[in-house]
Amino acid sequence: LCVVETFPACSLAVVAEQFTPDTTSDVAAGMLIPHTTPGTPIHVQKQWFKETFTYLFAISNSVEAAEAGTHFVSGWQVFKSTPKEESPFWSDVVLGFRPMSEAELQKFPQHSCGQAFTTLKCDCPPYLLWLEKRLKAKGVQMYTRKVANLWELHSEYNIVVNCAGIGAHQLVGDQKLFPVRGQVLKVHAPWVKNFIRDGDGLTYIYPGIHSVTLGGTREKESWSLSPNPNTTKDIFDRCCALEPSLQRAQDIKVKVGLRPSRACVRLQREILSQGGAKLLVVHNYGHGSGGFSMHRGTAKEAAHLVGECIAALQDFSSRAKL
Numbered sequence: 001l002c003v004v005e006t007f008p009a010c011s012l013a014v015v016a017e018q019f020t021p022d023t024t025s026d027v028a029a030g031m032l033i034p035h036t037t038p039g040t041p042i043h044v045q046k047q048w049f050k051e052t053f054t055y056l057f058a059i060s061n062s063v064e065a066a067e068a069g070t071h072f073v074s075g076w077q078v079f080k081s082t083p084k085e086e087s088p089f090w091s092d093v094v095l096g097f098r099p100m101s102e103a104e105l106q107k108f109p110q111h112s113c114g115q116a117f118t119t120l121k122c123d124c125p126p127y128l129l130w131l132e133k134r135l136k137a138k139g140v141q142m143y144t145r146k147v148a149n150l151w152e153l154h155s156e157y158n159i160v161v162n163c164a165g166i167g168a169h170q171l172v173g174d175q176k177l178f179p180v181r182g183q184v185l186k187v188h189a190p191w192v193k194n195f196i197r198d199g200d201g202l203t204y205i206y207p208g209i210h211s212v213t214l215g216g217t218r219e220k221e222s223w224s225l226s227p228n229p230n231t232t233k234d235i236f237d238r239c240c241a242l243e244p245s246l247q248r249a250q251d252i253k254v255k256v257g258l259r260p261s262r263a264c265v266r267l268q269r270e271i272l273s274q275g276g277a278k279l280l281v282v283h284n285y286g287h288g289s290g291g292f293s294m295h296r297g298t299a300k301e302a303a304h305l306v307g308e309c310i311a312a313l314q315d316f317s318s319r320a321k322l
């Protein structure tokens with residue numbers, strides 16, 4: 001969407017093996033709470049988050065908000081012991097970040113300190129459907145197809161933007177990309193209005209428009225997409241310890257997704273060559289736990305790289321004419 005908005009004269013198609021509701025992004029809680037990755041400078045991670053926050057703020061503050069599934073959500077991040085950093089890098093991007101008061105902490109007898117703030121959240125299938133609708137309105141074609149090799153696309157397209165998530169492990173053989181399996185529960189508990197995140201981010205309660213997401217797990221290098229019933233019980237118990245009213249939650253659905261994890265997002269231009277032919281590629285995958293938190297910022301950077309590819313194509317064709 002960002003590419004087509006930046007270069008409206010381009011003809012664009014989306015080719016994907018799965019669309020919503022069957023992607024990793026559909027499993028996500030969709031909270032805007034960044035994770036720090038070691039391979040990208042903090043000021044860049046902050047810029048990506050800020051751009052994403054600004055973008056979703058505007059949608060959440062517009063008539064589109066309900067259909068887009070985006071909304072403001074306030075709550076608490078609580079800690080059993082004082083965290084290393086007093087304030088995370090994103091504390092001045094979210095709204096009203098402040099230490100929790102002693103009175104607020106009474107809700108969490110097992111925790112000694114915490115932070116209160118307001119952030120944004122995407123309800124994932126509705127947000128993805130809304131993005132699809134905007135793409136279609138711009139004339140973008142959607143094709144359901146598994147791509148085994150990027151060269152398959154060479155005869156039809158000048159530039160390929162690789163947003164394959166964990167699929168990039170196989171598609172481009174990226175050994176630095178690994179899954180971090182996440183199991184979550186989506187439950188009906190409309191009385192839960194505030195988010196609660198246990199400081200290490202393993203246990204969380206994220207209320208959305210249609211359901212509350214209860215998490216979770218972070219299982220490095222596990223490729224299994226099958227829900228584990230013991231894990232379901234463990235997640236439920238951990239969340240009930242934070243929010244006892246969840247004992248009465250209904251309609252519990254279990255979801256599993258593989259976070260496409262890497263030391264840094266691969267946001268890079270590459271020119272593939274084969275027998276004299278060239279294929280221009282922009283990679284934009286490896287968002288790990290931050291696909292929603294960073295998506296607009298990284299998309300803007302990817303669109304900028306597409307602009308460089310367009311300039312390179314013009315350069316190749318003018319040289320070919322000499």
Ligand SMILES: Cc1cc2nc3c(=O)[nH]c(=O)nc-3n(C[C@H](O)[C@H](O)[C@H](O)COP(=O)(O)OP(=O)(O)OC[C@H]3O[C@@H](n4cnc5c(N)ncnc54)[C@H](O)[C@@H]3O)c2cc1C
Pocket residue numbers: 015016017018019023024025026027028029030031032033145146147148163164165166167168171181182183184216256257258259260285286287288289290291292293294
């Ligand atoms: C349990 C869980 C909770 C999460 N919660 C949050 C959260 O609250 N906030 C947050 O910011 N992030 C969260 N995340 C992380 C977030 O879900 C990911 O970072 C994000 O979904 C990655 O998006 P993506 O578009 O790169 O990948 P995907 O959503 O997996 O999309 C990749 C697309 O590429 C297609 N594809 C892949 N390979 C091929 C191929 N060979 N040929 C054709 N198509 C292909 C797929 O079919 C799919 O359409 C969570 C993740 C999990 C698992």
Ligand SMILES: O=C(O)CCC(=O)C(=O)O
Pocket residue numbers: 029031033182197201204215216259288289290
């Ligand atoms: O970590 C969080 O609190 C948000 C959820 C998330 O990003 C995840 O489970 O990967």
